[in-house]
Amino acid sequence: MEKIVIRGGRRLKGRVKVQGAKNAVLPIIAATLLSARGESEIGDAPPLKDVENMVKVLKALGIKIRYANGRIYTNAESISETEAPYELVRQMRASFLVMGPLLARTGRARIPQPGGCAIGTRPIDQHLKGFKAMGAQIDMGQGYIEARVDGRLQGANIYLDIASVGATENIMMAATLAKGQTVIENAAREPEIVDLANFLNSMGANVRGAGTGEIRIEGVDFLKGAQHTVIPDRIEAGTFLVAAAVTRGSVFVEGAIGDHIRPLIAKLEEIGVTVTEEDDGIHACCEGELKPADVKTLPYPGFPTDMQAQMMALMLTIKGTSLITETVFENRFMHVEEFKRMRANIKIDGRTAVVEGGEPLSGARVKASDLRAGAALIIAGLAAEGETEVTELHHLDRGYVDLAGKLHRLGADIERVPVEVEQKESASELVVQPSYA
Numbered sequence: 001m002e003k004i005v006i007r008g009g010r011r012l013k014g015r016v017k018v019q020g021a022k023n024a025v026l027p028i029i030a031a032t033l034l035s036a037r038g039e040s041e042i043g044d045a046p047p048l049k050d051v052e053n054m055v056k057v058l059k060a061l062g063i064k065i066r067y068a069n070g071r072i073y074t075n076a077e078s079i080s081e082t083e084a085p086y087e088l089v090r091q092m093r094a095s096f097l098v099m100g101p102l103l104a105r106t107g108r109a110r111i112p113q114p115g116g117c118a119i120g121t122r123p124i125d126q127h128l129k130g131f132k133a134m135g136a137q138i139d140m141g142q143g144y145i146e147a148r149v150d151g152r153l154q155g156a157n158i159y160l161d162i163a164s165v166g167a168t169e170n171i172m173m174a175a176t177l178a179k180g181q182t183v184i185e186n187a188a189r190e191p192e193i194v195d196l197a198n199f200l201n202s203m204g205a206n207v208r209g210a211g212t213g214e215i216r217i218e219g220v221d222f223l224k225g226a227q228h229t230v231i232p233d234r235i236e237a238g239t240f241l242v243a244a245a246v247t248r249g250s251v252f253v254e255g256a257i258g259d260h261i262r263p264l265i266a267k268l269e270e271i272g273v274t275v276t277e278e279d280d281g282i283h284a285c286c287e288g289e290l291k292p293a294d295v296k297t298l299p300y301p302g303f304p305t306d307m308q309a310q311m312m313a314l315m316l317t318i319k320g321t322s323l324i325t326e327t328v329f330e331n332r333f334m335h336v337e338e339f340k341r342m343r344a345n346i347k348i349d350g351r352t353a354v355v356e357g358g359e360p361l362s363g364a365r366v367k368a369s370d371l372r373a374g375a376a377l378i379i380a381g382l383a384a385e386g387e388t389e390v391t392e393l394h395h396l397d398r399g400y401v402d403l404a405g406k407l408h409r410l411g412a413d414i415e416r417v418p419v420e421v422e423q424k425e426s427a428s429e430l431v432v433q434p435s436y437a
């Protein structure tokens, strides 16, 4: 077990390169299952725990897949299994994204119920509604969801009650091989949906409208392997821009795409951060005093929920009251209790956190309750007085490649070290299995 130790007070300065997007590469790996001919090759696949797990899920389905030097090679001409292993699905909800492709390719899929996680209950009713509309029979029992269809899925009109990212992706993938046209209304519009659609189209699919609220998919008879490079990770990029602001530093995030993080850039500018978009990335720099601001998370193109915790860390360093409202997940304030250990003044009022910022944060021992909470605690530690120790790093490793190393190279006093024996002595810590997602 390891922890990250940060001694706060240093300004970040320099240049950092953004990794490939976790939330783009995971559905794209699942989509390679749709190819009945030839090999797929995915570039800029970040070496994350989630990527490793998704590769293992596909391996368990009997397809040829290997990961080397940031590239994933798959050949799914033959699929020998239609059941995803519980141990892997339990660790990563995104593995449920194999259901659409499996159903479309083989007419069968048996996936363990993915369950909730630290940020919310995260039902999958919209995914299942889509598959049912396309003619699949869905059976739920004993912790598994079984979907089956005799012959091909049928194209259908599907209105999503919630613009769910995962449901849009799962249904879009299933529809590529369905008979006739599928229309997804109230579809999610995230850049990762567009990236997936681009990959599907390069495999021979006919997907139009990705990135808008209405996606039209004309089913085709088969798909072939294709080459693709995933988009840069907008959440990792945003995390570095916010970290620059937290330390009142100056950081250039190479590869960041302004159009993918428009609401974050707008909010940083409103606060007083100078953000400059260049051809090859985005620069954030702080000179004057920063002002408090209110933030409300929303589906894309609104402010991303995956940046909410990091933004809260920034608000804690700004004098005055900021309101942070979380509307996407019902329980995404677990980091608040940990911030309080650092002497943060935050009150929760329903879905809104009232942040009284400007008082110095004090270094403390804190735990990452989820992936973005982990990143937020680390960047709060960059501004805190004294030493902060962040544990439960398995959450962080799901989505960030070497965050501590990258911050260190930007000038932070930060290191990742093994947890000392005295910290392991709590029996509960030794027996509880980490739940990743």
Ligand SMILES: CC(=O)N[C@H]1[C@@H](OP(=O)(O)OP(=O)(O)OC[C@H]2O[C@@H](n3ccc(=O)[nH]c3=O)[C@H](O)[C@@H]2O)O[C@H](CO)[C@@H](O)[C@@H]1O
Binding pocket: 022, 023, 024, 026, 093, 094, 120, 121, 122, 123, 124, 125, 126, 127, 128, 162, 163, 164, 165, 166, 167, 188, 192, 299, 305, 306, 328, 329, 330
């Ligand atoms: C791997 C991946 O891409 N993960 C992202 C994806 O997660 P994910 O795809 O799971 O998120 P969704 O967009 O599906 O979830 C949004 C909201 O809809 C609800 N919901 C979703 C599906 C459903 O069938 N029924 C339902 O009620 C969820 O509980 C949640 O409250 O989008 C989230 C919202 O931007 C991000 O935080 C995650 O980082």
Ligand SMILES: C=C(OP(=O)(O)O)C(=O)O
Binding pocket: 023, 093, 094, 306, 371, 372, 399, 437
């Ligand atoms: C919530 C997240 O991811 P996941 O959907 O994989 O849990 C995230 O990336 O912040």
